[in-house]
Amino acid sequence: MRIGIGYDVHQLVDNRTLIVGGVTIPYEKGLLGHSDADVLLHAIMDAILGALGEGDIGKHFPDTEGQYKGASSLSLLKAVYSMMAEADYEIGNLDAVMIAQAPKMSPYIGLMKSKIAAVLHCDESCINLKATTTEHLGFEGRGEGIAAQAVVLLQNCAL
Ligand SMILES: Nc1ccn([C@@H]2O[C@H](COP(=O)(O)O)[C@@H](O)[C@H]2O)c(=O)n1
Numbered sequence: 610m611r612i613g614i615g616y617d618v619h620q621l622v623d624n625r626t627l628i629v630g631g632v633t634i635p636y637e638k639g640l641l642g643h644s645d646a647d648v649l650l651h652a653i654m655d656a657i658l659g660a661l662g663e664g665d666i667g668k669h670f671p672d673t674e675g676q677y678k679g680a681s682s683l684s685l686l687k688a689v690y691s692m693m694a695e696a697d698y699e700i701g702n703l704d705a706v707m708i709a710q711a712p713k714m715s716p717y718i719g720l721m722k723s724k725i726a727a728v729l730h731c732d733e734s735c736i737n738l739k740a741t742t743t744e745h746l747g748f749e750g751r752g753e754g755i756a757a758q759a760v761v762l763l764q765n766c767a768l
């Protein structure tokens with residue numbers, strides 16, 4: 610078994626679509642990034658890459674490369690899943706938290722879980738997603754950005 614953690618932050622700005630956990634969420638702002646800036650999927654990918662001892666998403670999908678401009682983070686997650694499967698690992702369980710004053714994430718968590726489970730070829734019961742505000746404290750609390758943290762346990766499926 611191998612464990613990994615991931616953490617990511619993206620700024621909330623005007624004129625961007627808000628995509629979190631592979632789901633488009635109606636909101637007045639969206640996250641800024643080279644890719645679609647899906648902060649939750651970025652934290653999950655970093656956790657998986659960490660567990661594999663493979664660095665982070667910046668190493669595999671550099672933001673200096675045009676091919677990742679506007680990239681769907683679900684497609685990047687598919688590439689991370691391929692690395693994981695190639696190394697004979699499967700998801701044991703994954704736990705993640707989104708830190709956002711707004712919007713309310715709970716209505717979208719079911720759909721996020723189904724999209725992530727489909728890409729990672731695991732049962733939805735292996736994935737736990739949650740959200741918290743910071744009670745208006747800090748950059749998340751001021752609505753300037755959204756953060757996400759993830760922890761993943763990988764199991765060796767060749768054993
Ligand atoms: N962006 C968010 C933040 C929170 N939630 C849900 O609300 C609950 C209460 O949040 P607190 O920060 O006041 O603890 C939290 O447990 C989440 O279920 C949310 O959906 N979206």
Ligand SMILES: C[C@@]1(CO)OP(=O)(O)OP(=O)(O)OC[C@H]1O
Pocket residue numbers: 617618641642643644645646647651666667668669670671672673677678680
């Ligand atoms: C996802 C990548 C893809 O170029 O770009 P960003 O959307 O800017 O996201 P970040 O969390 O800064 O990670 C770096 C890159 O891998």
